[in-house]
Amino acid sequence: MADSKQRTVFFVSESTGITAETLGHSLLSQFPHIDFTYHQRPFVDSVEKANNLFDEINQVAKDKRYKPLVFATMPEYKINRILQKANCYYYEVFESILDRIGKDLHTDPKRESGLSHGLINEKSYDARIDALNFTLKHDDAMVLKTLGESDVIIIGVSRSGKTPTSLYLALKFGIKAANYPITDDDFDKEELPQVLLDNRHKLFATSIKAKRLHQIREKRRPNSQYSSLETCKSEIKKAQKLYEKYGLKPMDVTSQSIEELAAQIVRKLNLKISKDTLI
Numbered sequence: 001m002a003d004s005k006q007r008t009v010f011f012v013s014e015s016t017g018i019t020a021e022t023l024g025h026s027l028l029s030q031f032p033h034i035d036f037t038y039h040q041r042p043f044v045d046s047v048e049k050a051n052n053l054f055d056e057i058n059q060v061a062k063d064k065r066y067k068p069l070v071f072a073t074m075p076e077y078k079i080n081r082i083l084q085k086a087n088c089y090y091y092e093v094f095e096s097i098l099d100r101i102g103k104d105l106h107t108d109p110k111r112e113s114g115l116s117h118g119l120i121n122e123k124s125y126d127a128r129i130d131a132l133n134f135t136l137k138h139d140d141a142m143v144l145k146t147l148g149e150s151d152v153i154i155i156g157v158s159r160s161g162k163t164p165t166s167l168y169l170a171l172k173f174g175i176k177a178a179n180y181p182i183t184d185d186d187f188d189k190e191e192l193p194q195v196l197l198d199n200r201h202k203l204f205a206t207s208i209k210a211k212r213l214h215q216i217r218e219k220r221r222p223n224s225q226y227s228s229l230e231t232c233k234s235e236i237k238k239a240q241k242l243y244e245k246y247g248l249k250p251m252d253v254t255s256q257s258i259e260e261l262a263a264q265i266v267r268k269l270n271l272k273i274s275k276d277t278l279i
Helices: 018-028 047-064 077-084 095-105 122-137 162-173 184-189 194-198 210-220 229-245 258-268
Strands: 006-013 035-041 069-073 089-092 152-157 177-182 203-207
Touching: 006 018, 006 047, 018 035, 018 069, 047 077, 069 077, 077 089, 122 162, 122 177, 152 162, 152 229, 162 177, 162 258, 177 229, 184 229, 203 229, 203 258, 210 229
Parallel strands: 006 035, 006 069, 069 089, 152 177, 152 203
Antiparallel strands: none
């Protein structure tokens, strides 16, 4: 009998597979006691590719002696029918939802390949590219004089997740996100730069547990003073003092994903997201 604590998972799509993978990971996170092995199979956009994947899925089922799970975004009927017949548990993300939306809208969905990943409009593209360029320019306080043009300024100690969160905000929502690492110079002066104070309403302060910060810094500069647990504890304590001085309430980012943190920032600062960026 197969081990019930192990499962193979396929993320399948006629395009990049990002939607299927994101949804699949989110759903399977509710089963932490099971060890999942993941396989990405993007661009399954022909009958030939579908038949090859059909054989692969069946082989896995035979070798492992249990049915793999398949999460798919596959609006084309021909390919869907092939994969549905494989020896697997098949979850087509679009199937029931498309039919229900079509019924509610009194029209039939196109069910064409690639529509969910196309460039919907130029305005969407331009908004996100502009935000990304701004965010890259204002990463790690590289430019301060135009900081006031940002939608949000994320501050915190070095290596506390400011850059990836800023990039996510720019790419996902078209938000101009700058970030500022609190440095030894700030700690010595016991104050934040005036440009930050002038934009206090845009500040989003972050905090992190010392042990986690130590682990992150060790990967970047192993066995250094910068990554030592003592340094991490000291910087976090000094940053907290600065936050208290200016009445800033930091968000603990220790166990937050980039997506969760971005959502917190949007909500806390009440940032406006244009519908044109949501594709």
